Amino acid sequence: MYYLLQIGNSIADSTQKVVNAAAQVQEKISLWDLLQKGGFIMYPLYVLLVATIFVFFERLIAINKASKIDASFMNIIRDNIITGNISAARNLAKNTNNPVAKMIDKGIQRIGKPIDAIEKSMENVGKLEMYKMEKNLSILSLIAGIAPMFGFLGTIFGMVQLFYGIASTGEYTLGTIAGGIYTKMVTSATGLIIGLMSYVAYSFLNTQIDKTANKMEAASADFIDILQEPTR
Template sequence: MSLFLTLMLQADTAVKAVTDAAKDSQESISLFYLLKEGGVLMIPLFICSIILVYVFAERWMAIRKASEMDPTFMSRIREQITGGNIPAAKSLARSTSGPVARMIEKGVSRIGRPVDQIEKSMESTGKLEVYKLEKNLSILSTLAGIAPMFGFLGTIAGMIILFFNIQHQGFSLEHIAGGIYTKMVTSAVGLIIGLLSYVAYNYLNAQINKNVNKMEAASVEFLDILQEPAK
């Protein structure tokens, strides 16, 4: 009976020790600690995160600026063209910023030529403007692909080192568990960066599509203006 009680007390002591150790480890874990334990591959992931923030901020501001347009612009262009004042219409388009104004300026400068030539010149200008809006977007799509790969590579490298240490230092459940969760930090960070890059890429593409729709609407309206009789 005394032997049974002794074993029960030892088991209870062991459980308390494990519980206390777990509590201590939970209290000591911080975000900085986890990121530091991710290993050397956290460096390229950190660089990827900086590139993500920079490219998104730069493209968002550029696209937002391009989307700003005077709501009376096309009505003023209509007024000048139907009134026969082509130089004033061209000057108005030149003094207005934005892809729509630059495309309309190209169309005004081609007035007098066949409509299909005017349409083609405006279409070419529109494509160039869209290309400017899409500048560096491919970087975000690339980050969405390579960031998770860096994360998985960090985890695999950590597991290789972990099993190497087991082979040479012996098996320890505590060291194995700690090594696994710290090395999986790279996978988590890589997936987060990849997800944010994917969302940012699609969001900016949606904003570009809105600008493309504005350009197409302005192009159709401009061609309709050319069909109206002069005053």
């Protein structure tokens, strides 16, 4: 009977431990608390995240502004040039603030020179405008490369923390290794997520720049065609 009571008590204790463990697992942890477990490596990752968001929206606004082109712009330029009203065409291009208008303005300034010289001048302006749109995009490319590396660095620190805890306590328990595992997993996941965000942002902005570049090339070709049309 005594042994049966002991077995019953053991089962009860085991059951209580399982219940307590389940209750601990069910406890919710906030995102901020989880991120804090990543340790000091999280702070440079926070900086990279803020830089990614800032550069993305700053470039997105600038590129969207550059890509806005009035559908009637080239038609008005064509009518003014064909009728010989060069000054009106120049004023329109000069007062329109986008890459296409700046290219056309340079082309109008070179009217009377050989077509090759006009194309070259417009091409140079186009390159400058492309450089302006691509400004700071290299930051996103850099973050996409180094953010996962910071996460990997956090993995190393987490493993050092884990083994140091085991060596200093001489115990291989869940409590001993939890801190190192948290640091390892949180920093690795955060670094990968930030790197992925930066890569997606970089690719998206490059696509938008390519669309604007196509509009610039089309406008340049239209302008050269206009110069070869007979005047009225």
